[in-house]
Amino acid sequence: MAKRKMAKGKGGPKGKKITLKIAKNAIRLTFDGKRRLDLSKMGIAAMPKCLLKLSDVEELDLSRNQLRKVPDWIQRFQNLRLLDLHSNLIEKLPESIGELQALLHLNVSNNKLTTKGLPMELSQLKNLRQLNLGLNFINMLPTTLGALKELKEVGLFDNHLTSVPTSILQLPKLKKLNAKRNPIPATDEELEAEEQETIRRVEALCLVNEKDLCSPCAAKCQEEKNKMSNLKSMVTPVMRRSIFTNLVTPNSTAKESQAEWR
Structure with a gap:
């Protein structure tokens, strides 16, 4: 009996349990009539499967929790236009995230993402307008992100980048690119x-x-x-394109509102 008890507790705390009732009560309407499931700041350590019952929502906010993983079944949320996962403990995004074809805004800033945690399937998000990868541990970006021709804003601040791929700098609709506080040589x-x-x-x-x-x-x-x-x-000139260093850095950990990145 003692051994079984020890095995049961080995996994540690599971975080707050979210029931379907709690999740339903967390749905709000946005100003333009979209359904937003807001489970931010709930102490969640794992995405509960009961959320699949609400997979038709247009916005999903799981920011400021204790999530370490995004499950493969995130692909079931086919209506998502916004996915906010900032300020968690996520080390890797699933390949299935590339199937969220309606996604316009993706915020995964302030996590534990590395270069290996960025799947190539991110390049399949053809309608993505805003991508926030700031405050992570990324030292290299996949050049395939240059396939996201609709991108207007990209946050890369506070990472370990030494360069930004030309394919991203030359995105046709890019208006803001924030790469502050990276070890990138001066322009x-x-x-x-x-x-x-x-x-x-x-x-x-x-x-x-x-x-x-x-x-x-x-x-x-x-x-x-x-x-x-x-x-x-x-002075030895550094032959490299400008990366718009005059842009303002959104601070996801200090601001309660992330409106400018949504």
Whole structure:
């Protein structure tokens, strides 16, 4: 008996149990009359199969839970236009996610996704408008994401990327691409802006008559001037396309509302 009890508890806490009744009561109508199943912040550790009874909803919000896995049967939600899974513990997306052909918005930011956790089937989401992969552990993006010709907004911030595939940068309808806080080499434009700012700061330091400076200060000012004269020859341009670094980063963990990514 003791052994059986230990085996039963081995799996640890299962999270909050969601019944069909609880799920039905969590359905809300959006401003445009779509049905939104909102189970965010419920302490859910696994998606309950009872949700299959509600697979005709248009929006599914399971954000801010403890989910580690998205089940293969997510493909049954054929009417989904929005799937919000941000702020969970998800390490991998299922291949079946590519069958959600009606999906317009996919938010999986602030999870534990790696490059291996991004299935090639993501490229089958031909109607996708917004994709948020920020705050994960991704070091390389599949070039096949360039097949998502309807994409308008892509969030890649706070990952381990060293580059963004050209196929994504050249998406025909892309308006916003946020790749801030990745180890991506600086662009020519960023290097030039940094150079101009350095020149401005040095010039501001030198807006006094040299005769009014003490000897050490005059020497320091001359040293900075000499550095400026050599700066351009020291800068090595990085031949790479701009990645729109001026865009605002949506903070899924700090904001209660994710409206701008939906």
